[in-house]
Amino acid sequence: MSTTALPQNYITNRATTATAWIKSWLLTVDHKRIAILYLLSINFFFLIGGAAASMVRLELVTPQGDLMSADMYNRMFTLHGVVMVFFFLIPGIPSVLGNFLIPLMIGARDLAFPKLNLLSWYLYMGGGLFALSAAVFGGVDTGWTFYTPFSTSYSNSNVILTIAGAFIMGFSSILTGLNFIVTIHKMRAPGLTWFRLPLFIWAHYATSLIQILATPVVAIALLLVMVERIWHVGVFDPALGGDPLLYQHLFWFYSHPAVYIMILPAMGVISELIATFSRKRVFGYEFIAFSSIAIAILGFLVWGHHMFVSSQSVYSGLVFGFITMLVAIPSAIKVFNWTATLYKGSISYRTPMLYALGFIGLFIIGGLTGIFLSVVAVDIHVTDTYFVVAHFHYVMVGGTIMAYLGGIHYWWPKITGRMYNEAWGTISALVVFVGFNMTFFPQFVMGYLGMPRRYHVYPEEFQIYHVMSTAGSTILGIGFIIPIVYLLLSLRYGKIAGDNPWDAPGLEWQTTSPPPTFNFETQPIVTEEAYAFHPEAAIKDAEAWRPGSPL
Amino acid sequence: MATTTHGHEHNPALQHHYDTPGQQKEAATLGMWAFLVTEIMLFGGIFLAYTVYRWAYPEVWAAAAPHLNTPLATVNTVVLLVSSLTVALSVHAAEQGNKRQLVTLLLVTILLGAAFLGIKFTEYGEKFAHCAGYANPLAWVTGGERLGEAECLVPGANFLFPAEAAAESGAAAGEAAVAHQPGMKSPHQLFFFLYFCATGLHAIHMIIGISVMGGITWMAARNKFSPAYFTPVEIGGLYWHLIDIIWVFLFPLFYLV
Numbered sequence: 071m072s073t074t075a076l077p078q079n080y081i082t083n084r085a086t087t088a089t090a091w092i093k094s095w096l097l098t099v100d101h102k103r104i105a106i107l108y109l110l111s112i113n114f115f116f117l118i119g120g121a122a123a124s125m126v127r128l129e130l131v132t133p134q135g136d137l138m139s140a141d142m143y144n145r146m147f148t149l150h151g152v153v154m155v156f157f158f159l160i161p162g163i164p165s166v167l168g169n170f171l172i173p174l175m176i177g178a179r180d181l182a183f184p185k186l187n188l189l190s191w192y193l194y195m196g197g198g199l200f201a202l203s204a205a206v207f208g209g210v211d212t213g214w215t216f217y218t219p220f221s222t223s224y225s226n227s228n229v230i231l232t233i234a235g236a237f238i239m240g241f242s243s244i245l246t247g248l249n250f251i252v253t254i255h256k257m258r259a260p261g262l263t264w265f266r267l268p269l270f271i272w273a274h275y276a277t278s279l280i281q282i283l284a285t286p287v288v289a290i291a292l293l294l295v296m297v298e299r300i301w302h303v304g305v306f307d308p309a310l311g312g313d314p315l316l317y318q319h320l321f322w323f324y325s326h327p328a329v330y331i332m333i334l335p336a337m338g339v340i341s342e343l344i345a346t347f348s349r350k351r352v353f354g355y356e357f358i359a360f361s362s363i364a365i366a367i368l369g370f371l372v373w374g375h376h377m378f379v380s381s382q383s384v385y386s387g388l389v390f391g392f393i394t395m396l397v398a399i400p401s402a403i404k405v406f407n408w409t410a411t412l413y414k415g416s417i418s419y420r421t422p423m424l425y426a427l428g429f430i431g432l433f434i435i436g437g438l439t440g441i442f443l444s445v446v447a448v449d450i451h452v453t454d455t456y457f458v459v460a461h462f463h464y465v466m467v468g469g470t471i472m473a474y475l476g477g478i479h480y481w482w483p484k485i486t487g488r489m490y491n492e493a494w495g496t497i498s499a500l501v502v503f504v505g506f507n508m509t510f511f512p513q514f515v516m517g518y519l520g521m522p523r524r525y526h527v528y529p530e531e532f533q534i535y536h537v538m539s540t541a542g543s544t545i546l547g548i549g550f551i552i553p554i555v556y557l558l559l560s561l562r563y564g565k566i567a568g569d570n571p572w573d574a575p576g577l578e579w580q581t582t583s584p585p586p587t588f589n590f591e592t593q594p595i596v597t598e599e600a601y602a603f604h605p606e607a608a609i610k611d612a613e614a615w616r617p618g619s620p621l
Numbered sequence: 622m623a624t625t626t627h628g629h630e631h632n633p634a635l636q637h638h639y640d641t642p643g644q645q646k647e648a649a650t651l652g653m654w655a656f657l658v659t660e661i662m663l664f665g666g667i668f669l670a671y672t673v674y675r676w677a678y679p680e681v682w683a684a685a686a687p688h689l690n691t692p693l694a695t696v697n698t699v700v701l702l703v704s705s706l707t708v709a710l711s712v713h714a715a716e717q718g719n720k721r722q723l724v725t726l727l728l729v730t731i732l733l734g735a736a737f738l739g740i741k742f743t744e745y746g747e748k749f750a751h752c753a754g755y756a757n758p759l760a761w762v763t764g765g766e767r768l769g770e771a772e773c774l775v776p777g778a779n780f781l782f783p784a785e786a787a788a789e790s791g792a793a794a795g796e797a798a799v800a801h802q803p804g805m806k807s808p809h810q811l812f813f814f815l816y817f818c819a820t821g822l823h824a825i826h827m828i829i830g831i832s833v834m835g836g837i838t839w840m841a842a843r844n845k846f847s848p849a850y851f852t853p854v855e856i857g858g859l860y861w862h863l864i865d866i867i868w869v870f871l872f873p874l875f876y877l878v
Contacts, residue, residue: 179637179638180637181638182652183648183652184638244659248652248655248659249652251651252651252652252655255648256647256648257638257644282655282659283662285662286659286662286665287666290664290667291666294670297814301776303780304808304814305811305815310810310811311674311678311808311810312811313673316670319669320666320669320670588637588638593640
């Protein structure tokens with residue numbers, strides 16, 4: 071390959087006029103271009119959610135409410151929650167990395183339903199428009215959970231607009247999941263049996279099952295909230311005979327599995343990274359594959375652990391608590407198998423691997439505190455405190471964002487054809503890890519000491535923890551901005567990556583970088599299992615090693 | 622299988638990213654089944670709400686259900702079941718490559734669907750006419766016969782359930798349809814709220830179904846189908862059957878309790 075220019079690929083364009091160029095992107099049915107559309111829009115929403123989080127952290131530097139009023143504060147953390155959950159974490163990895171990689175990894179020319187894929191993106195943008203216009207017209211103050219009857223009868227903010235946004239985005243999520251399921255079932259290359267699939271595919275399959283089964287339930291729940299708000303009927307309002315707990319059941323029936331929509335694809339990414347940078351087949355492949363499915367199934371049976379203090383009976387609380395502990399089993403299987411993969415592997419600390427190792431560390435903390443919280447008595451003690459906030463940020467941010475960034479770095483050469491600056495990559499991975507822990511670890515402490523969540527004023531004894539947390543969030547923010555800069559610069563100044571810069575197996579590395587529009591020049595045929603590193607790979611790495619080289 | 626990317630341009634119905642028509646059809650069918658599962662989960666939320674409130678207020682359900690128009694709904698059930706038959710027959714006609722029969726059956730299906738919606742909206746109209754104080758929708762338009770006893774079964778601020786109103790206006794407390802706490806409205810309107818939500822959502826699906834059938838009819842008329850390729854007829858039919866099955870559950874749950 072020429073070292074000065076990239077080959078003809080899905081990005082290069084025959085469009086001669088600006089209109090034709092815009093059309094070629096906005097009306098594309100190429101899964102790779104749609105993934106780029108998602109990449110841009112999802113990162114845009116991430117920055118908005120991040121800005122709202124910064125405002126929240128800034129307010130909490132002092133115990134008094136000096137930056138904003140209580141009402142403004144409520145709207146700010148709701149904006150942060152709604153945008154981050156519905157418009158970043160849930161679609162993040164599946165819509166960007168999944169969209170780009172699933173057809174490439176299984177040797178297909180596209181997803182099963184390319185037009186539906188484009189429709190998903192438009193639904194996502196439509197939902198985002200509703201949610202953002204709600205913010206522009208004054209915001210919403212219910213928290214991202216929209217608990218009734220506050221959201222239906224008492225809140226004076228833009229509940230309907232926001233809920234409509236989440237509702238529409240839900241359909242985007244359903245269609246993406248549906249597309250992935252059919253693609254994985256029907257579009258695999260000859261010879262690519264289920265147990266030769268990369269674990270990334272298994273994880274996305276499990277995710278898609280949750281997306282198509284759980285999302286419609288929250289859709290109907292949100293629809294009922296909207297109807298109730300418009301016509302003032304009492305389906306969730308106890309004053310009119312309704313049952314607010316019904317809303318919580320319907321909501322968490324989706325929103326608990328939704329955290330697995332966030333973490334399962336992340337786990338899929340981590341499996342790929344660990345294998346490639348240890349030069350080893352993933353240890354216990356089948357166990358990791360089935361643990362994804364097990365998490366998806368168990369995830370449907372634990373929603374009641376969000377309702378331990380919502381007048382749920384003690385018995386159902388105990389049962390939900392017990393099943394919640396069971397989720398730890400498949401999760402631990404994954405962590406142990408990744409660790410076992412590292413054992414005697416030829417490990418190289420490239421940027422994606424740093425994110426993967428960071429993920430394992432943060433996920434262990436997030437997962438273990440999850441087991442604490444599944445114990446009803448402990449949960450009642452720390453309900454609605456910063457302990458819970460820290461727990462779910464460790465899992466959702468420490469898990470999903472670490473994997474998202476790791477995955478973006480790992481597949482960046484495939485997506486763009488160019489390498490980023492490795493030194494800055496390493497620095498930013500470390501900055502993110504340090505910033506993250508500094509932000510959220512103090513929250514465990516203050517939460518355990520009794521600092522409630524969602525308050526903008528607090529007793530002075532908590533100030534030290536809040537200041538630490540805010541300082542950490544500044545570092546974290548810098549850690550997110552550095553990659554934006556060097557990744558953008560790499561588009562112009564990056565080294566040409568070549569087809570397979572990591573020397574990784576897997577079909578996506580066999581085509582050119584960036585791939586051509588139809589992915590493969592000839593239909594690939596698979597004859598070996600996933601992660602089939604040739605035995606001399608480790609020896610070659612060792613020979614190529616010299617002091618200071620990262621690989 | 623080692624075909625090049627564009628080795629199959631002879632078949633216009635085969636999209637570029639599929640290898641064989643069989644693969645394309647299997648994908649479309651699986652996709653539709655997966656979508657039907659999401660539809661069932663969507664309606665599942667309403668059925669759950671129904672179960673919870675019927676469990677909580679059995680007397681209310683017993684008192685409220687007779688206020689729905691069961692004869693009209695029975696006719697509607699028959700109309701919808703016949704449309705399911707015509708859809709099934711149209712798939713058969715497509716399999717046989719019988720274009721005239723296919724188009725006719727699809728048109729009959731659309732007509733039956735429209736008839737269902739017409740009857741459904743008559744039922745809704747009746748409820749709204751009662752709220753406006755008229756005996757039936759026709760009287761409402763023409764300014765004819767007034768309603769004898771005040772009644773408004775459309776959920777909202779004006780909701781008025783006759784038995785409930787009687788209980789409140791001074792009849793002995795024991796005669797109230799349900800014992801309700803002071804300051805708390807009786808939950809009759811929950812029944813009608815769920816009724817309007819469930820049947821309204823179903824009607825929206827009917828409208829979508831009719832447009833889908835319209836599109837398929839248009840494709841059939843333009844000779845898009847052959848015995849080798851009629852996937853849209855088949856998966857459109859699947860969707861139509863699902864709408865029918867949902868009605869088969871809604872009918873006894875609301876009208877026949």
